[in-house]
Amino acid sequence: MNLEEMLRAVVMVLVVLKSVSGMGSDAVGGDIVASNYMQELAPWPEDNSPLLVNFSLKINNIVESKDKQLGVIIDCYFRVTWQDPRLNYPGSPDEGEIIINPVILDKIWLPDPYIFNVRSVQGVHILKDVQGVTISPDKSVFISSAMKIDLACSSKFEKYPFDSQICTLAIFSYMYAHPSFAMRWLDRGLVVDPAVSEQLTNYEYSFNIIPQNITCTCYACIPPDPPCVLASLKLTRKMMGYMLGTFLPSGLFVMVSWASFFWPADVIPGRTVLVITSLLTLISMHTAVRQSSPETSYMKGVDVWMFICILHSIFTLFEYGIVLYLMKRQKVSPVSKPVKTHQLVTKVIPVKPQVVKEISAGVDVPEERSQLKPEEKLEKLATWFLPISFLLFNIIYWPYYIT
Numbered sequence: 001m002n003l004e005e006m007l008r009a010v011v012m013v014l015v016v017l018k019s020v021s022g023m024g025s026d027a028v029g030g031d032i033v034a035s036n037y038m039q040e041l042a043p044w045p046e047d048n049s050p051l052l053v054n055f056s057l058k059i060n061n062i063v064e065s066k067d068k069q070l071g072v073i074i075d076c077y078f079r080v081t082w083q084d085p086r087l088n089y090p091g092s093p094d095e096g097e098i099i100i101n102p103v104i105l106d107k108i109w110l111p112d113p114y115i116f117n118v119r120s121v122q123g124v125h126i127l128k129d130v131q132g133v134t135i136s137p138d139k140s141v142f143i144s145s146a147m148k149i150d151l152a153c154s155s156k157f158e159k160y161p162f163d164s165q166i167c168t169l170a171i172f173s174y175m176y177a178h179p180s181f182a183m184r185w186l187d188r189g190l191v192v193d194p195a196v197s198e199q200l201t202n203y204e205y206s207f208n209i210i211p212q213n214i215t216c217t218c219y220a221c222i223p224p225d226p227p228c229v230l231a232s233l234k235l236t237r238k239m240m241g242y243m244l245g246t247f248l249p250s251g252l253f254v255m256v257s258w259a260s261f262f263w264p265a266d267v268i269p270g271r272t273v274l275v276i277t278s279l280l281t282l283i284s285m286h287t288a289v290r291q292s293s294p295e296t297s298y299m300k301g302v303d304v305w306m307f308i309c310i311l312h313s314i315f316t317l318f319e320y321g322i323v324l325y326l327m328k329r330q331k332v333s334p335v336s337k338p339v340k341t342h343q344l345v346t347k348v349i350p351v352k353p354q355v356v357k358e359i360s361a362g363v364d365v366p367e368e369r370s371q372l373k374p375e376e377k378l379e380k381l382a383t384w385f386l387p388i389s390f391l392l393f394n395i396i397y398w399p400y401y402i403t
């Protein structure tokens, strides 16, 4: 009994001594986290002003994630700072920021940021998690950690590949609510490394802070409208690759199929091969395009283009089919007629040439010199009609999709 009481007293004395020594060494070398520090409670400012947590992002790299849905992986330094007056600054005030070991993060209160719209967040781990903590004389804690944020983007692909997608980065407070808690971007809140434009080869990007809304609307969240900071990344596809790889070749193949109009209609294998080959090439081109483009249940801009190209190629094929049919019909039927006219003409030969003309006009003899056969008429019509319709389509298509 006595021994126990004595031990208790000794322990009490030791505790008191320790706290006294902790208070005494407030200026230099003391514990940053005092023993009576309550990690569970936020450092609410005494004047009832909101507790400000400030963010900044330094973006080192943006990579398109190879997923069916468009997304980007943002390689960044994620920085958070807030003031916690309960901490002890372990230096003399003129020393400025002091770097401290990140193990302290297990002992102090931390804000609870949550990134909306995110598919995954990964810290970077080399020897240990890559992060740094500093504390300033005004008791501001500053944490910087390297991380990869896999951000989902909007997926409106109606105009693909002329679309631009917006990826919104929304950092919410998960639990702390307005007005006692607020989030801000730091002055240079969002810095993008200029080298990003070289790494993100398929896109033009613009990454901007969305001007401050104190709270964000959040459907059925608790608390209702959490404090937040917003930034938006707008990605616009670079067109050159699609132009050279898809639009130009497919347009050219449509033109190649028109070349068949200038080939004699009776070279059946030659013309058929030409038209069928360009049709098949267009179809296989479309299949390849579909495989590399996002999956949608509606027609994208590139699908419309390929569809019209294939349609023009099919028209060319049909036109040739009709020409062949007309030629065949002509071979069968009109043989008898000219014979009759010839007979008629031979009979009338003794009469004056003028009369011959009148008679033949009356009998409705086909004028063989100037009158075109139906298949020739069709060829002539198609030679004009298909290019003009393709041109019209282009006049409508390009302004509609490139805006």
Ligand SMILES: *[C@@H]1O[C@H](CO)[C@@H](O)[C@H](O)[C@H]1NC(C)=O
Residues within 6 Å of the ligand: 052, 053, 054, 081, 082, 083, 140, 184, 185, 186
């Ligand atoms: C956070 O930002 C606000 C205003 O932007 C500023 O007044 C405040 O001092 C900042 N807090 C910290 C800890 O940097």
Ligand SMILES: *[C@@H]1O[C@H](CO)[C@@H](O)[C@H](O)[C@H]1NC(C)=O
Residues within 6 Å of the ligand: 213, 215, 216, 217
């Ligand atoms: C931000 O505020 C503006 C009006 O002040 C509002 O139109 C906009 O929807 C708000 N944004 C969000 C994400 O709540």
